[in-house]
Amino acid sequence: MTPAIVCRNLTKQFGAFRAVDAISFDVQPGEIFGFLGANGAGKTTAMRMLCGLSYPTSGEATVAGYDVYREQEKIKRKIGYMSQKFSLYENLTVRENITFFGGIYGLSDKVLKEKREAMIGTLGLSNEAGKLVGSLPLGWKQKLAFSVAVLHDPAIVFLDEPTGGVDPITRRQFWDLIYAAADRGITVFVTTHYMDEAEYCDRISIMVDGRIEALDAPRLLKERYHAADMQDVFYQLARKAVRSDN
Amino acid sequence: MRTLRFLLQKEFRQIFRDRSILPMIFLMPTIQLLILPQAADFDVRSITLAVVDQDHSTYSRQLVSKVLATGYFHLTGMETSYQAALRYVEQDRADLILQIPAGFERKLVRENAQSLFVAIDAINGSKASIGGSYLTSIIGDFNNQIRFKWTGQMPSLLDIVYSHWYNPTKNYKNYMVPGILVLLLTLVGGFLSALNIVREKEIGTIEQINVTPIRKWEFILGKLIPFWVLGLVVFTLGLTIARFVYGIIPLGSIPLLYLFAGVYLIAILGFGLLISTYSQTQLQAMFVAFFFIMIFTLMSGLFTSTDSMPFWARVLSFLTPVTHFIEVVRMIVLKGSTFAEVRNQFGYLVLFAVFLNGWAILNYRKTS
Amino acid sequence: MKQLLVFVRKEFYHVFRDRRTLLILFGLPVTQILLFGYALTSEVKNAAISVVDQSKDPATQAITEKVRASTHFNLAYADQTVHQLETRFRRNEIKCALVFPEGFAEALTHTGKARVQILTDGSDPNTATILTNYLSAILTDYIGQQQAGIPYRIDVQTRMLYNPEMNGSMNFIPGVMALIFMIVCTTLTSVSIVREKETGTMEILLVSPFRPVLVLIAKAIPYLALSVINFLLILFLGVVVLDMPLRGNFFLLFGESALFIITCLSLGLMISTIASTQQTAMLISMMGMMLPTILFTGFLFPLENMPRPLQIISNAIPSRWYYLIVKSVMLKGLGFGYVWKETLILAGMATALLLISLKRFTVRLG
Numbered sequence: 011m012t013p014a015i016v017c018r019n020l021t022k023q024f025g026a027f028r029a030v031d032a033i034s035f036d037v038q039p040g041e042i043f044g045f046l047g048a049n050g051a052g053k054t055t056a057m058r059m060l061c062g063l064s065y066p067t068s069g070e071a072t073v074a075g076y077d078v079y080r081e082q083e084k085i086k087r088k089i090g091y092m093s094q095k096f097s098l099y100e101n102l103t104v105r106e107n108i109t110f111f112g113g114i115y116g117l118s119d120k121v122l123k124e125k126r127e128a129m130i131g132t133l134g135l136s137n138e139a140g141k142l143v144g145s146l147p148l149g150w151k152q153k154l155a156f157s158v159a160v161l162h163d164p165a166i167v168f169l170d171e172p173t174g175g176v177d178p179i180t181r182r183q184f185w186d187l188i189y190a191a192a193d194r195g196i197t198v199f200v201t202t203h204y205m206d207e208a209e210y211c212d213r214i215s216i217m218v219d220g221r222i223e224a225l226d227a228p229r230l231l232k233e234r235y236h237a238a239d240m241q242d243v244f245y246q247l248a249r250k251a252v253r254s255d256n
Numbered sequence: 257m258r259t260l261r262f263l264l265q266k267e268f269r270q271i272f273r274d275r276s277i278l279p280m281i282f283l284m285p286t287i288q289l290l291i292l293p294q295a296a297d298f299d300v301r302s303i304t305l306a307v308v309d310q311d312h313s314t315y316s317r318q319l320v321s322k323v324l325a326t327g328y329f330h331l332t333g334m335e336t337s338y339q340a341a342l343r344y345v346e347q348d349r350a351d352l353i354l355q356i357p358a359g360f361e362r363k364l365v366r367e368n369a370q371s372l373f374v375a376i377d378a379i380n381g382s383k384a385s386i387g388g389s390y391l392t393s394i395i396g397d398f399n400n401q402i403r404f405k406w407t408g409q410m411p412s413l414l415d416i417v418y419s420h421w422y423n424p425t426k427n428y429k430n431y432m433v434p435g436i437l438v439l440l441l442t443l444v445g446g447f448l449s450a451l452n453i454v455r456e457k458e459i460g461t462i463e464q465i466n467v468t469p470i471r472k473w474e475f476i477l478g479k480l481i482p483f484w485v486l487g488l489v490v491f492t493l494g495l496t497i498a499r500f501v502y503g504i505i506p507l508g509s510i511p512l513l514y515l516f517a518g519v520y521l522i523a524i525l526g527f528g529l530l531i532s533t534y535s536q537t538q539l540q541a542m543f544v545a546f547f548f549i550m551i552f553t554l555m556s557g558l559f560t561s562t563d564s565m566p567f568w569a570r571v572l573s574f575l576t577p578v579t580h581f582i583e584v585v586r587m588i589v590l591k592g593s594t595f596a597e598v599r600n601q602f603g604y605l606v607l608f609a610v611f612l613n614g615w616a617i618l619n620y621r622k623t624s
Numbered sequence: 625m626k627q628l629l630v631f632v633r634k635e636f637y638h639v640f641r642d643r644r645t646l647l648i649l650f651g652l653p654v655t656q657i658l659l660f661g662y663a664l665t666s667e668v669k670n671a672a673i674s675v676v677d678q679s680k681d682p683a684t685q686a687i688t689e690k691v692r693a694s695t696h697f698n699l700a701y702a703d704q705t706v707h708q709l710e711t712r713f714r715r716n717e718i719k720c721a722l723v724f725p726e727g728f729a730e731a732l733t734h735t736g737k738a739r740v741q742i743l744t745d746g747s748d749p750n751t752a753t754i755l756t757n758y759l760s761a762i763l764t765d766y767i768g769q770q771q772a773g774i775p776y777r778i779d780v781q782t783r784m785l786y787n788p789e790m791n792g793s794m795n796f797i798p799g800v801m802a803l804i805f806m807i808v809c810t811t812l813t814s815v816s817i818v819r820e821k822e823t824g825t826m827e828i829l830l831v832s833p834f835r836p837v838l839v840l841i842a843k844a845i846p847y848l849a850l851s852v853i854n855f856l857l858i859l860f861l862g863v864v865v866l867d868m869p870l871r872g873n874f875f876l877l878f879g880e881s882a883l884f885i886i887t888c889l890s891l892g893l894m895i896s897t898i899a900s901t902q903q904t905a906m907l908i909s910m911m912g913m914m915l916p917t918i919l920f921t922g923f924l925f926p927l928e929n930m931p932r933p934l935q936i937i938s939n940a941i942p943s944r945w946y947y948l949i950v951k952s953v954m955l956k957g958l959g960f961g962y963v964w965k966e967t968l969i970l971a972g973m974a975t976a977l978l979l980i981s982l983k984r985f986t987v988r989l990g
Binding site: 061063064065083084086087090091093095096098099100101102106109111115116168 | 622
Binding site for chain 3: 280284288291292294295296297302345346347348364365368369370371372373374375376377378379380381382383384385386388389391392393395396398399402403406407413414415416417418419420421422423424426427428430431443447451538539542543546547550551554555559561563564565566568569572573583586587590591592593594597598
């Protein structure tokens with residue numbers, strides 16, 4: 011089976027600053043792949059290159075079999091994306107947002123209507139479907155944003171810190187949604203700060219200063235670093251970092 | 257095309273939900289169209305005059321009353337010295353000084369020729385030249401009367417017949433209202449479109465758009481069409497105000513006006529979108545749009561004739577889409593020009609529309 | 625005092641790090657003053673004219689020659705009939721036309737009276753009036769030359785005060801100067817304060833032990849300094865590049881300009897107490913201010929032509945008074961004795977605006 015993502019020496023340079031430094035990895039179809047790293051490690055930059063939002067400086071990568079240099083628009087048909095910054099339209103209602111993005115991805119009116127009502131039901135938003143998204147609590151917004159990102163059944167969904175600022179219960183519910191998507195065969199590529207969430211992933215990579223320092227299943231990583239939990243593994247690796255947020 | 261439908265649906269919903277946009281689109285033009293033409297009046301009407309009569313003769317009194325009888329001049333003071341009259345000019349209370357030197361009448365009769373002195377505040381050029389020439393021609397008339405009285409024959413003179421076509425009463429509102437309408441269309445279209453994409457950038461929603469397989473021209477068109485429609489509504493509103501408040505009924509064809517308005521709006525919206533694709537924040541977009549619209553406004557011939565500009569400025573003015581649209585609107589509304597008579601301007605506007613939008617589409621990058 | 629210095633230094637850092645704002649602060653005025661200094665003029669030059677000469681005699685030819693020689697006109701066409709002019713006007717090919725009927729010279733010499741017709745494109749009334757004047761002057765001049773020998777001649781000796789070369793931009797430059805200060809100062813001050821409100825840094829400043837007055841003063845000082853530099857730059861360009869005279873006292877002009885800048889900054893402060901977002905602040909200080917300033921300063925349209933209510937409104941626009949001051953001091957070379965009234969009005973406006981904004985500012989805190 012061809013991997014969902016193939017990445018070889020992918021690099022992004024901003025002037026003298028190497029944000030992403032020759033990273034290489036594969037992600038298998040159906041996998042939940044955790045992409046960890048401290049603030050400023052280069053996670054978002056790497057993810058933006060894979061989504062076709064930004065050109066790599068050098069290296070190679072394919073997403074869903076398409077090249078990230080030449081076939082970004084083909085990639086965009088195959089992926090879903092949820093950015094760090096909440097980016098649904100706050101001045102549109104829940105239903106209008108779903109309709110808009112579904113329409114952009116070319117869902118037919120009939121399919122769109124079915125999916126929309128099903129999604130509203132699953133998320134328990136029946137009473138809020140006519141309300142402006144801006145008026146919803148953050149947790150609901152995040153769940154809605156995720157559901158919109160997988161509305162068109164993409165091959166791969168990219169999630170950039172999807173649970174930032176959300177309470178533990180909502181985070182749990184959010185991961186239920188992720189599992190449900192993975193069960194439907196969607197490959198999940200997710201960055202996070204929460205080490206307990208890292209444990210939910212099939213495999214994780216840890217980025218430090220633009221490079222991938224470790225990549226394996228959580229269990230194997232803990233064994234290799236003789237750590238009790240992922241938190242410990244992360245500390246051991248991230249301590250070496252020279253650069254921080256600024 | 258299907259994608260476009262959803263884009264349009266979304267844009268219209270957002271526009272109608274935004275409490276600040278709609279008043280700006282409709283109220284601002286209405287108010288300005290009601291007020292501005294009242295204020296924008298170049299006509300040199302009340303020219304203020306200070307008279308220095310050092311002669312105190314029958315002739316000097318006759319001349320002064322003849323000058324004042326024309327109604328062009330408003331007397332601010334009769335003084336006995338030039339210095340005293342100059343103070344009126346310094347205080348901006350007089351535009352002109354007419355000085356009648358002592359012995360004017362006596363010398364005129366005895367020596368056959370005599371001078372009068374006119375001093376003009378030349379800071380305001382048009383007032384100076386118009387006031388000066390009015391006064392000179394009144395003095396010329398006066399001179400002819402005197403010559404007739406002494407020689408018994410009328411000196412040969414020219415009977416100059418004036419005729420101001422298309423606007424015989426020289427009503428300034430006829431000239432300003434179409435121009436201001438164009439300006440408002442430019443302001444509304446230019447600012448709103450300049451702020452639009454950059455707002456999505458600031459909020460972050462553009463990312464979500466950029467990861468979809470949407471085509472660039474679809475996205476730009478989705479932004480353009482709603483403002484195009486609103487622009488035409490503003491245009492209609494403006495024509496209605498022109499009709500019912502100012503009594504200006506277009507002499508030429510109304511569909512032709514709309515044809516031009518449609519093309520012009522595409523051009524100016526493309527200009528706004530172009531700024532939007534270059535800016536990072538709304539503040540930047542606003543400043544840049546302001547900078548250009550200000551230049552457009554003053555270079556377009558809205559307030560001052562483009563003919564009098566130096567060559568390079570006329571070139572600049574020519575490269576401003578506003579110039580051509582203002583010219584055309586005035587031609588169609590006031591002179592009833594037909595398509596054949598304005599087809600050059602049509603060509604220019606189409607070029608601007610294609611160029612600006614093409615550039616905006618090229619410069620909008622889904623991948624940076 | 626030391627605290628204030630610390631604050632002011634911080635504000636300077638802000639301003640100087642923001643390259644784009646700096647560019648706008650200096651680039652906008654310089655471009656505009658140059659552009660308008662050269663491009664705007666109330667004179668009309670090169671106006672396309674058509675002469676319809678149905679007489680073709682020495683008199684009409686002499687007059688046509690005068691028209692050709694004038695820089696105001698561009699003798700573009702010689703048409704046969706008035707009918708042809710119609711199309712020319714509708715295509716915007718000509719601005720005016722001079723029509724001599726048949727037997728012009730004959731009528732002039734034999735009956736002493738000849739008719740000549742001036743046709744203008746009245747859709748632009750301003751140009752129409754000016755061109756009519758130019759043409760009448762040419763005609764009167766011709767007749768005057770013919771009659772130089774007739775006795776009882778009154779000559780008119782005309783002096784152009786302050787502007788003997790009839791430099792067309794002289795009227796506009798003080799106006800554009802006032803316009804620029806009015807918009808740039810107001811926008812920058814209001815936006816910079818509202819930005820601090822939006823980002824929340826204003827809160828931090830206000831919980832510090834400094835008085836709110838100091839915070840406001842510190843915000844305004846860098847813009848005051850920059851605007852004064854701006855003023856010097858514009859003055860330099862006006863005098864050196866655009867040949868504007870500086871007849872009055874430089875220090876008086878400098879002081880008055882500083883006063884006007886302070887008035888504009890105060891207006892910006894007041895807008896910042898009303899607006900809650902940068903966008904609102906911008907809309908008020910740009911869109912809201914631009915057209916009224918252009919209209920009511922009096923440099924483009926004569927204020928005395930406006931309907932009474934609008935004339936009253938114009939009194940509330942600070943740039944109107946500054947424009948009068950600049951004209952008096954710079955172009956007429958008058959002293960303080962002539963502008964004390966305007967100065968007092970500006971000072972009053974600045975004080976009132978400052979007091980209102982301070983009051984609103986402190987109330988908001990309470």
